[in-house]
Amino acid sequence: GESVGLHLPTLSVQEGDNSIINCAYSNSASDYFIWYKQESGKGPQFIIDIRSNMDKRQGQRVTVLLNKTVKHLSLQIAATQPGDSAVYFCAENIGYKLSFGAGTTVTVRA
């Protein structure tokens, strides 16, 4: 079946720099996408979402971009901080279910 996948399993970024995490999805029926952050030993934490009728959405220090033409989703984190170190998952919503990608581990260097 179709699923969400992530480019690059790990990302190392210098504190203060911007981070970009990418995600490819293959199900054209997906209508809603969410980025989650998961710290070690904890449950996923909602970061930001975007609906399929949008191509960009901004939050506090985060921006999600959606390119439906190439089925690509990205999460940009501005001025990355040590507290941003975690695993980031994109998830696509199909009906009422979420399908998660493999996850990208972000490590922030001091």
Added chain:
Amino acid sequence: GAVVSQHPSRVICKSGTSVKIECRSLDFQATTMFWYRQFPKQSLMLMATSNEGSKATYEQGVEKDKFLINHASLTLSTLTVTSAHPEDSSFYICSARRLAGGTQETQYFGPGTRLLVL
């Protein structure tokens, strides 16, 4: 708002015993709750969807008699791992969708329960 709790946070049990995990939505009513399993360094895998007052819907490959789900109210769902074995050791996470939410409704996740079967 949108806080989901799980209890216990960590459990160690002997092989052959059953373990119950509770998932509660604390400040909202959840029409639907979901149970996921996550192995180390892997993604979340949906196990089942739980609707209040009806039978759970299990994903392919998940044994319904092994993982019993009860959704007793709009704020509580339980997962019971029956006759647990070491291969059931994992991180179990629940999530909840708000009542009257459409399909584009965010799922809010609990903190997870670490199960270790000896």
